[in-house]
Amino acid sequence: MRIRGLTVTFGEKRVLDGFSLDLPDQGVTALSGPSGCGKTTLLRVLAGLQRPEAGRVEGLKPEEAVLLFQENRLFPWRTVEQHLTDVAALSGGMARRLALVRALALGAQGCRWLLLDEPFTGVDQRRAEGLMEAVRGLRVPVLLCAHESHTLSLADRVVPLEGPPLRRREGEGP
Template sequence: MSIELKQVHVLRDGRPILQDLSLTLPERGIVGLSGPSGCGKTTLLHTLCGLLKPDSGTVSGLARGRVGVAFQEDRLLPWLTVRDNLDLVLHDRTRAEIWLERMQLAGQGSQFPHQLSGGMKRRIALARALAFDSDLILLDEPFQGMDDALKQNLYGWVREAAGTRPLLLVTHDAAECDALAGTMWLADGPPLVIFHSR
């Protein structure tokens, strides 16, 4: 079953950020979403993952309500080690170690978030979103601050995760969209308007 928004309205301080928005995500694969800051992209992500309840309209197709999310901020739990942050979604220490290797962070599992650089924390947040057994993955600028060689190494894991479920990638980087997204949506607003470009 496809994930679908139907006539969704979200107001912030009386202003419409999402207004009569209807869209359908493909059953699997990567959709790139690009648009100017403040147009409503993050509000869309918050609505899809359940952090914001629409003022009207419906979000359907998330039967289990399980969404893997990497926000612009890493949102790691500071009192847990890197391994324990991954274990929250994996419940399997061996798989946590595998994901640390995939993110080129082998040997960092016993570190705490404050001991990592910003880019390292972003990779842990990305691993947590990709590894989670979810119905949908939402990534908000996941590669920000990473060099091109590192990004290229991580793209394969993003593609693999999107092989069984939809993944919505918000980015300002056209090269990331070209490299990853099978479908590209261009956004403007507020209120958010989405144009399908491919």
């Protein structure tokens, strides 16, 4: 995937300003950066949920991606089975795992990219490792945003970022 010159503003705040990045079409790439630097906005553009003012994305159509939101976006009055069939009162970690499993189920139906926003927040290390095995089992490229060093260690490559506007951290990365 090639991201070229993306620009997104919200009022006076420029979150992406001509942002460009090349991503391999295999493995797991992690975007690492502080909260509010623009990582989620980038994922929303890639998923077709945010229209950029400028720039383009090559090698990915929004309908070819599955996005796991940073929030679980589950209905508390539904059971786990109901969430999975029409995708509960769950702990934060359980809700996060359910949201990820729902995204993986959608991903298994022919998506070309998985876009995961903080996929293992509230999930213990052992379960995160097991979930990453399931993610890799889909054999589609993955772009994830993460803060936790353990999650970053599960990725094949890490792109260190800062912002806003979103940019590569000085002196780091290829």
